[in-house]
Amino acid sequence: EVQLVESGGGLVQPGRSLKLSCAASGFTFSNYGMAWVRQAPTKGLEWVATISYDGSSTYYRDSVKGRFTISRDNAKSTLYLQMDSLRSEDTATYYCARRQRYWYFDFWGPGTMVTVSS
């Protein structure tokens, strides 16, 4: 059974940093691209970043470029999102998702909440 479990969320002040993790199990992690998708409270879904199966390629939405870094450790079957220079508009539930070949996401974790506030 595919499982994705995010961790690392919490309350952080504007301008500070936070690192999210996503532990994967139930599939061969190193065979799949992975992504982070976020959802602000009572809002819709927003793609944040994607990484290729081997970590060689990364992609970001414009609003997080230069502030967020997606990475992975295939030996640990873990996905990461380093978030720097956080802003109030980054407040959201962050979901880890497995990416299929055609760039849709077939499995999602339960999410971890990030609140950016002073």
Add this chain to the structure above:
Amino acid sequence: IQLTQSPSLLSASVGDRVTLSCKGSQNINNYLAWYQQKLGEAPKLLIYNTNSLQTGIPSRFSGSGSGTDYTLTISSLQPEDVATYFCYQYNNGLTFGSGTKLEIK
């Protein structure tokens, strides 16, 4: 590509045939998926590539469309289908629609 979903809120009775719409600002070339999100839960993939049913999803869910216009149909609405439904395009960039909230009348 911007995605516009309609209606934003839909109220229907158990057993009804329900149709949700998703319209793109440009041609999506059938690279469209549908997700179901129940309150407090993560999104669940229902349909990908316009009309391919994800494994384990009941056959009452189906997708269709082409070009800029796509549809998710629930052939016979069940109480457990209460959720918000999002369309998602992966043809040009990656964007989600704003969602249709489906409730039981």
